Amino acid sequence: MLSEHTIGIIKSTVPVLEVHGVAITKRFYQMLFSNHPELLNVFNHINQKQGKQPTALANVVYAAAANIDQLEKIIPVVKQIAHKHRSLGITADQYPIVGKNLLAAIKDVLGDAATDDIIQAWAEAYGVIAQVFIDVEAEMYEAAENAEGGWRGFRSFVVTRKVQESDAITSFYLVPEDGKAISGFLPGQYVTVKANIPGQSYTHMRQYSLSDKPGLPYYRISVKREDDSEVKPGGIVSQYLHHQVSEGDVLDITAPAGGFTLNLEDARPVVLISGGVGLTPMISMLNTIVEQAPERKVSFIHAARNSRAHAMKQAVEELAKTNSNVTVQWCYSQPTEEDRLQQSFDKEGYITADWLKGIVPNKDAAYYFCGPIPFMRQVHQSLHGIGVPQADIHYEFFGPKGSLD
Structure with a gap:
């Protein structure tokens, strides 16, 4: 004391x-x-x-x-x-x-x-x-x-599948090298990948959200490749995963962690809002709701530049077709001509309070969102703008905690 x-x-x-x-x-x-x-x-x-x-x-x-x-x-x-x-x-x-x-x-x-x-x-x-x-x-x-199937520290996992989801996002399916069980997790949690990259003086560790539902014999992470630009350097680990890691390679990861998780005891409608690669924890939440709470209404809203940058679109639309409790809305800031011709999005520009007000079921719902910080600030402001109480707003930063004010 x-x-x-x-x-x-x-x-x-x-x-x-x-x-x-x-x-x-x-x-x-x-x-x-x-x-x-x-x-x-x-x-x-x-x-x-x-x-x-x-x-x-x-x-x-x-x-x-x-x-x-x-x-x-x-x-x-x-x-x-x-x-x-x-x-x-x-x-x-x-x-x-x-x-x-x-x-x-x-x-x-x-x-x-x-x-x-x-x-x-x-x-x-x-x-x-x-x-x-x-x-x-x-x-x-x-x-x-x-925990059943749990472990301390890092454990070796084999990349059994590597799937390109968009121009910049690739999924990695990870199965334990020792063939033993893996621990469950809560939708929204992440794992840490430890990368020993040739030519780098130090080990690099990055946390990636699990992008599929719990209870499967594998973990899936979906990683956005961060390229070099004039504004900021590229992602050392994301480039390594995209360009150097192949199926059959081994990655060391930690057991799942994280406090940004879907409340499965809340029976109210849920609204999942994502921007860019922020959809990864939302996909995990969506897949879990469809399996474990098929009566719970869920609105899945995703913002991307256009269809080329839009990961897992087909998978989510298939869920909406086969599950009446699921609705989807797409917001593209820079749609291509093909996007316009095919009417493959619902709103051009950015997510706004007025648009949300017209598409969400009601204010009495649980709201979860994730994405780049400017996107999150806009969503946070918009949710307050339509009267959503702060207690019903849940979000996650990729990286150190920032401010949405």
Whole structure:
């Protein structure tokens, strides 16, 4: 337990963290990787370069400081991060390393303003916060390992099928190399792929949503190839999977993880909204509903540039034809001439509140969405615009948590 004195000091630093939080976390990662380069085998280098990871960490540190006297308020955030930590293999003995470098970064950025009292208070607070993460993650490791067909760490899976779904998205069907059972999962969860790529100095790990329903003898991930552009570098792992991994090759993956999951106990209608490769967890949810809750009405809404970029379209339309509880709507921002001639989409442009209002069954439904952050911001705003309560809105970021404000 923290003393009232320590809590008071931590609370007093909240305004400072609001201003300098990202500078502190950027400096933290610089120090961490300089002192412990082996951790570059764990962290996503692209997220570091784009500033996503430092910003996400700054938000967590700020939230922890603001709620230091009632840490139970941040447990939902802790669990979301803990799922990712478990899937990356983060261990309890790494937390002191993080703490040491975080305190050093605070001192380095704030200079004389970071008094001995402040550093001591943050050392104590970090110990308490870290223990919350360690305890939650220990339960997750145990649950993953003890589940039927479960395991700890990484397990080798063979790529039995590789299927091109669109111009940029390819599915990989994964079967355990040892021939034993695989653990179940909740629709919406993901696995981590560990890639040892020829020519790369470090191991690269990426999390990919499972894109089919649970209960099958394989896992399926559907990966978008991120090409190099003037705006940002391409995806090292996605390019490796698309260009170098073939059927028969072996990939090491973790047991499924993630807190963005379909609530199967909710019998109300469900609306699944996706943009681009954000459809992967939605396909898992859709396939699960069709099998396990065939009476539950589901509206599947997907946004893509055009039919060439639209993955799994035929499979979803087949489900809609054979299941009366399923309706589908397509929104294309840049339809081709062929798309227009074949009338292969329902709306041109982007998803808006007015359009959603006309196609969703009613406001009393569960809404799930995923996709690029600008897309998610628009959907979030649109759902609020038609009066959907925040409690019925569920979403997932691909990568570090961002803001939809």
